Structure formats: structure tokens, C-alpha cells
Amino acid sequence: MDLPGLLAEIPGRTEAEHVFRHRDVRRPPGTGADGAAGGEPGRHRPGPRDLHALRARGGSAEVRRPPGRPVVDVHSHFFPDRFLRALMREGAAHGARVEERGGERLVWSSPHQVAKIGPVFYDVPARLQAMDRWGIGLQALSLSPPMLYWAPPALGRDLARTFNEELEAICRAHPDRFVALATLPLQDVDGAVAEVARAARAGCRGVYVGTNVNGRYLDAVEFAPLYDAAARLRLPVFTHPLNNAGEDRMDRWHLGNSVGNPGETALAAARLIMSGTLDRHPRLAVVLAHGGGSLPFIAARMDHAYEVRRECREAIAERPSSYLRRLYFDTITHGDAALALLIRTAGPGRVLLGTDHPYDMADPAPVRRLRRTGLSSTAVEAISRRNARRLLRLDGAA
Structure with missing residues (x-):
């Protein structure tokens, strides 16, 4: 496998560039958006100089879809075109807008976040081509x-439905390549519950939520109706870090992402555990992004606090670390040792392959990383496809 070629920038197109609060920047892998989900272990992984040299030569790779069973990627992002038009039309009064500049789109999805995106983010043929380059058979699509x-409740409901309906249409057109994770207007819980029911009838196989809703974390009691509905409909709740705690002190070096995201995910998960939320909703399936962030590493410290601090035992009857085997995690750890720790702590049945495609913080070769952990071929197969297919009920389970 020619990984330098797969990681090289698509000619003439910068696929994505994100500028967050404090002007933090995200770019796709190697400043492009291609990579490989699978591949042979032990091959050279290109560094920045390799990629720069390849681009300077105008290099590209002939990409073939890899043989074997297709991997399932549970963590990717997409902006349907109709959703972008609705955002352009309705969001301007609230700081959200879309502009076209030089053949690229700039999307202000809130007053604080702007994304420069290329076709792989909103064009289905471009996404399918990129998936084939990455070796991804099926991808779960979600909003970034x-x-x-940020939107008023009524606008949030309308935009959520527009986004979800577009994903549903894409999935109906390509049922073997895409599955939809519904976005929800959680600033209006009743509206969110209604949208969950509608989206489930339309074929969505999960819901996608931030770790907090305008500062309210997911253990807040007002979200209980959502969890009841998701459990009843057998829809896993995928969580993604958002408005990270302490982000005002992470304004440089992309720390808001590299440090803030893992910490925010761990904080949200710890609150779900320690508050007893998971015990009150035992049938609820929760998936944590980015390998659960720092949660697997700090679980033992949480156990110690549970033993020595009475308040840590008020809402739960088991050690906090035991709950890691009730949660689900994607594989996006960016480190072999970190991934091995996650699998050892949560168990291989609770880990799902993810990439974060098409952003620069994506893992371009997760199957290769899985193989390097020394897992059996059965475990690699489970994590790369079977666990996700079971959780998302992709093989005909009602």
C-alpha cells in the first residue's frame, strides 16, 4: 500500500481547514484529506517532509478499494448541501453563514467556528471516492x-430535521456505504425526543450529541427523556467533545483539540458514571469519541477516589472503572499503547473503529494500528466491523 500517495493532497483542492475560537486551525492529513484505514503493518508512515516532497512532484496514487470485508467507520463528519443552504438562509441572524470563495466553501456554523471545506465534506461522489482511498466500506455520517x-429552539429543530432528512436520503441511495447518526436540537429536549422518534422511523441508527449543551452536561436530569427514548428505540448515543472545559486556556498549539477534546470527553463520561445516570438507564448504549479521551488512563484514579471519598459512593455501587465495560469507544487514540490500554480496559467487544474523516486529526490507518496491538484476527475483525454492525443493527436485527 502506497500510504504516502494515499495521504497526499488531492490535486488542486484543500479539503478542509478549520479555524476555531482563538484561531486554532485544523487541516486534513498531510494537508489533504486522503489516507488509508487498512494496510499492511510495518510499512513506512510518511512524515511532513515525505508528503511535501510528493506534492511538490505532483505525485498521486492509483487507489484501489482493498479486498476483504469492508471496515465500518463510526466517526466521520458530513455537511449535506441542503443543510448548508438552510444554514445560509436561516442562520445569518445568529452568526451562522456559508460563503463561496475561490471554489471552496466557508461555513460559519456558529459565531465562533468557521470551516473551509472542499467537496469531500458535502459531495457524495467525492466522499465515496475518499472512502475507497481510505479503505472504508461503510461510514456513519454525523454533524461536526x-x-x-447555538440556535433558538425553533431554528434548531428545523435545521436538525433538514440535516437528518438529507442524511436519510443519502443512506437510502447508498445503503451499503452509509448509515445516519441523527443530530438533535438538545436546547429543546421535547423537540429532540420528537426528532429521535421521527429519525428512527426514517432509518437513522443512532444519535449524535455534544458532551454538553450550552454548558449543561449530559448527566443533567432534563436529558432523561432522551435516554429513555434512545434506549427504547435501540439507538446508541454517540458523544463528541464540545465547548471544552478550560478551552480559554488552550488558545495555542491546537491544544483545544489535542488536550481539550480528550479531557472534555473524560469529564462528560465521568459525570455520566458518577451521577448514576448509566445505572438509571441500564439499556442505554453510549459511545465515546476519541477512544474515550483520557478516561481509560484516569479510571484507576477514579477508583481510588471511590474508595477514600464518601461522596464518590453516593450514587453508584460499583467502582467507576467497571463502567468502562458498559460504554463503547471508538479507536481514535493516535497511539498504539493508548489503543491497547483502551482495549484491555473496556474489552474488545466495546471498541469500534473510527477515523474522524475527513479532518486533519483523523487516524488514516486504524486497522494497521489494531494489528500492531497484537490482537487476534478475530478481535481485529470484531473492532473493525462486527461490533459496529451489531450495535447499529446493520445486519437485519430489528
């Missing part, structure tokens, strides 16, 4: 942060 929580 900051979700829609």
Missing part, C-alpha cells in the same frame, strides 16, 4: 461540532 445548540 458545535452541533446546533
